[in-house]
Amino acid sequence: MPKNNSKRTRTIKVDYLARVEGEGALYLHYDGEKVSNVQLKIFEPPRFFEALLRGRHCSEAADITARICGICPVAYQMSAVHAVEAALAIDIDPTVRTLRRVLYCGEWIESHLLHIYMLHAPDFLGFHDVVAMAKQFPDIVARGLRLKKIGNDIVNTIGGREIHPINVRVGGFYKIPDKIKLKALLETLSAALDAAIESVCWSATLEFPDYERPYEMLALGHGDEYAMNEGRLRSNFGLDIAADQFEDTIEEEHIEYSSALHARIKGRGAYIVGPIARFNMNYTMLPKSVQMLAENLGMQPTESNPFKSIIIRGLEVVFAFEEAIRLLKQVLASDQLPRMPNLDDFLPSTPVLGCAMTEAPRGTLYHRYEIDTQGLITSANIVPPTAQNQKSIEQDLADLVPQLDQADDQLLQHRCEQAIRNYDPCISCSAHFLKIHKRSL
Amino acid sequence: MDWQSRIVTAIPTAMDTKPKLAVWKFASCDGCQLSLLDCEDELLAVAQQLDIAHFSEASSQVSEGPFDLSLVEGSVSTPDDLERIQKVRQQSRFLVSIGACASAGGIQALRNYADISDYISVVYASPSYISTLKTSTPISQHVKVDFELRGCPIDKHQLLHVIQTYLQGRRPQISSDSVCVDCKRNQIPCLMVSQQQACLGPITHAGCDALCPRFNRACFGCFGPKNNCNTRSLTAWLQSEQALSKPELTRLLHTFNSDSFVEPEYAEE
Numbered sequence: 060m061p062k063n064n065s066k067r068t069r070t071i072k073v074d075y076l077a078r079v080e081g082e083g084a085l086y087l088h089y090d091g092e093k094v095s096n097v098q099l100k101i102f103e104p105p106r107f108f109e110a111l112l113r114g115r116h117c118s119e120a121a122d123i124t125a126r127i128c129g130i131c132p133v134a135y136q137m138s139a140v141h142a143v144e145a146a147l148a149i150d151i152d153p154t155v156r157t158l159r160r161v162l163y164c165g166e167w168i169e170s171h172l173l174h175i176y177m178l179h180a181p182d183f184l185g186f187h188d189v190v191a192m193a194k195q196f197p198d199i200v201a202r203g204l205r206l207k208k209i210g211n212d213i214v215n216t217i218g219g220r221e222i223h224p225i226n227v228r229v230g231g232f233y234k235i236p237d238k239i240k241l242k243a244l245l246e247t248l249s250a251a252l253d254a255a256i257e258s259v260c261w262s263a264t265l266e267f268p269d270y271e272r273p274y275e276m277l278a279l280g281h282g283d284e285y286a287m288n289e290g291r292l293r294s295n296f297g298l299d300i301a302a303d304q305f306e307d308t309i310e311e312e313h314i315e316y317s318s319a320l321h322a323r324i325k326g327r328g329a330y331i332v333g334p335i336a337r338f339n340m341n342y343t344m345l346p347k348s349v350q351m352l353a354e355n356l357g358m359q360p361t362e363s364n365p366f367k368s369i370i371i372r373g374l375e376v377v378f379a380f381e382e383a384i385r386l387l388k389q390v391l392a393s394d395q396l397p398r399m400p401n402l403d404d405f406l407p408s409t410p411v412l413g414c415a416m417t418e419a420p421r422g423t424l425y426h427r428y429e430i431d432t433q434g435l436i437t438s439a440n441i442v443p444p445t446a447q448n449q450k451s452i453e454q455d456l457a458d459l460v461p462q463l464d465q466a467d468d469q470l471l472q473h474r475c476e477q478a479i480r481n482y483d484p485c486i487s488c489s490a491h492f493l494k495i496h497k498r499s500l
Numbered sequence: 501m502d503w504q505s506r507i508v509t510a511i512p513t514a515m516d517t518k519p520k521l522a523v524w525k526f527a528s529c530d531g532c533q534l535s536l537l538d539c540e541d542e543l544l545a546v547a548q549q550l551d552i553a554h555f556s557e558a559s560s561q562v563s564e565g566p567f568d569l570s571l572v573e574g575s576v577s578t579p580d581d582l583e584r585i586q587k588v589r590q591q592s593r594f595l596v597s598i599g600a601c602a603s604a605g606g607i608q609a610l611r612n613y614a615d616i617s618d619y620i621s622v623v624y625a626s627p628s629y630i631s632t633l634k635t636s637t638p639i640s641q642h643v644k645v646d647f648e649l650r651g652c653p654i655d656k657h658q659l660l661h662v663i664q665t666y667l668q669g670r671r672p673q674i675s676s677d678s679v680c681v682d683c684k685r686n687q688i689p690c691l692m693v694s695q696q697q698a699c700l701g702p703i704t705h706a707g708c709d710a711l712c713p714r715f716n717r718a719c720f721g722c723f724g725p726k727n728n729c730n731t732r733s734l735t736a737w738l739q740s741e742q743a744l745s746k747p748e749l750t751r752l753l754h755t756f757n758s759d760s761f762v763e764p765e766y767a768e769e
Contacts, residue, residue, distance in 0.1 A: 075556060076556075079557075079577070082525065091584075097750075102579045104527040104574075104577045104581070104608075104632065105620075105623065105624070105630055105632055106527055106577075106607070106608040106636075107608065107611060107619040107620070107622070108623075109612070109622055109623050110611075110614070110619035110620075110622040110623055111607065111610040111611065111619070113610070113622070115751060116751060119751070119755075122605060122720070122755075123755070126529050126531075126607045127529060127651065128529050128530070128531075129528075129529040129530045129531020129532070129533075129534045129653060130530060130531070130534060132531070134530075173534075177558060178558075181560075187559050187560045187561035188552070188555075188558050188559030188560065188561060189543075189558065190543075190544065190547040190552060190558075190559070191559075193544055193547075200544075202744070204540040204543070204544075205540070206611075207540055208540040208541070211538060211540070219711055219712070219714075219715050220711060221538055222531040222532075222534060222535065222538070222653040223531060223652060223653055223722075225711060225712050225715060225717060226715050226717070229512075232715075233712075233715045233716050233717040234714075234715040234716045234717070240658070266508075290663075295522060312625075313624050313626045313629060314629075315626070315629045318511060319622075335503050374727040469674075476560070495687065
């Protein structure tokens with residue numbers, strides 16, 4: 060690459076990232092050879108959840124932490140109830156476990172389709188948003204919206220409402236959904252499975268930049284299933300830990316420009332969580348039908364092109380449809396009402412600690428609570444997936460920009476925004492105004 | 501200016517120009533603005549009636565103001581927010597705050613009863629990096645709000661109703677009843693009477709169609725207090741009849757709308 064005369068420095072500044080959840084900005088400085096500074100700034104106002112949870116009853120953790128994220132409240136509720144149940148040694152009924160998994164399938168479907176159609180696909184097709192995309196591709200968008208709605212139907216039926224569901228509690232649910240409603244849900248899911256398959260096949264026809272990086276990928280692993288609610292945290296570099304080892308293994312760093320803490324593996328550095336990590340780590344646990352579909356689309360482990368995460372989300376949607384159908388049939392075939400223990404019977408005689416990890420749509424979500432003898436929380440720690448991916452997003456950008464040295468400003472900006480959105484960093488502001496300032500040296 | 505006269509000025513005179521909709525975010529979980537994207541069956545129809553001119557969560561296109569209808573999510577909690585909400589108001593002909601954060605400060609308003617430096621040090625290793633206000637406050641405390649839509653989260657059908665009535669130049673017809681009334685209307689057995697659950701239904705604004713009682717769960721106040729509710733009577737009753745302690749009552753009222761429930765006078769224990 061010619062240097063000196065043609066050497067340009069470029070500063071990319073995105074003051075407000077669009078089509079992501081939360082408020083963020085990007086600052087990137089490129090000196091013509093390498094990126095000397097990259098900052099994904101999260102200026103989302105701090106809301107101090109770990110502080111305000113102190114003194115609250117552990118039964119409230121699920122409802123309070125759901126308010127961290129309106130897009131994946133089920134994930135927060137799942138990690139919260141599992142952590143509290145671990146602390147109080149509450150065993151949950153197998154049917155409760157199954158219904159929680161169906162509920163989680165609903166959130167994966169709803170959240171993934173929101174990202175595929177409303178946030179990510181417009182990048183690939185050159186639209187500002189899904190409304191503009193719908194004018195040219197009405198049938199494709201209609202299919203996406205229809206599938207997304209089915210995800211919400213699941214969360215509604217089991218959780219009560221799609222945003223901040225109300226039916227999840229420590230020990231089980233407030234009410235087991237009526238079989239009539241579960242049967243209707245099963246019929247809706249079965250009727251739409253083909254559309255979910257068409258959807259992922261469509262996403263595989265998009266054009267993908269040639270890009271790969273050797274990530275350390277972390278995902279929960281479980282011996283019997285594609286992990287969602289439980290498992291050990293494993294990586295392709297040999298990490299294999301239980302929830303109670305999370306804080307010994309992962310450290311969080313407070314960076315000046317961000318109100319989100321940056322996570323990294325102690326002594327090793329950045330890693331990724333989320334659909335790509337899950338797909339690569341747990342491929343063999345996917346049903347054969349989904350594995351065959353993946354193969355037909357040219358997707359097999361190890362897939363490490365983050366731009367192809369849109370296909371992997373689509374595959375996870377098909378998986379979630381099939382899994383929800385399988386599990387709902389199981390629940391409908393059983394006549395036994397699940398046993399749902401009452402939290403008050405499990406209050407500890409000495410302070411206890413419990414932690415849990417579950418797979419949010421965007422990746423592993425860790426919760427830890429210390430609970431006193433009255434059931435009050437004395438300390439809490441929450442590590443969300445986006446905090447864990449932040450370092451890798453920055454490294455992707457640092458790695459990507461020099462490869463796009465010849466690209467014009469518009470393409471460079473577009474690729475940077477797209478690279479951020481690959482991670483579905485919680486939706487409200489992922490790559491909005493990118494201003495590129497360029498000057499020749 | 502009342503709702504009706506603002507509507508008249510808000511509707512653009514040129515018939516070929518669609519009113520411009522803007523969606524703004526302050527401290528929040530994004531759930532209320534997500535309600536609009538969750539209108540899978542109606543979203544494209546809404547986009548035919550309104551020009552979605554500013555909606556960062558959904559679009560990378562940003563039009564200049566002024567905007568005819570602004571939906572504001574989230575509470576004011578940083579020094580920057582103080583200025584930004586003024587700018588949003590200046591650019592908005594009609595401003596609707598959506599959700600518990602925007603209308604009551606949200607769960608993050610629990611800081612209003614605590615020491616903010618203690619809060620910061622619990623979460624962040626380097627407190628000097630954090631720019632925040634000591635309080636989290638509703639939008640209406642800073643600028644004139646034309647309509648408040650309650651709920652944590654809001655109900656998407658109510659949101660569509662507000663947008664629809666705005667387009668028609670009508671005032672929204674949102675029930676001002678309590679959750680308790682909705683519960684009776686739906687013939688749901690009273691959880692306070694039949695199961696001794698501590699329920700906020702008698703003092704909570706309707707909007708969820710008695711969702712929690714339908715799920716055998718006492719109301720925990722997502723929609724905030726209804727107008728002129730008798731919080732003190734309910735808390736006195738819960739203290740005497742259900743033996744709730746003062747901390748239990750405080751927790752019950754201090755969730756997503758903590759600042760808007762009237763602080764009760766607790767009986768001595």
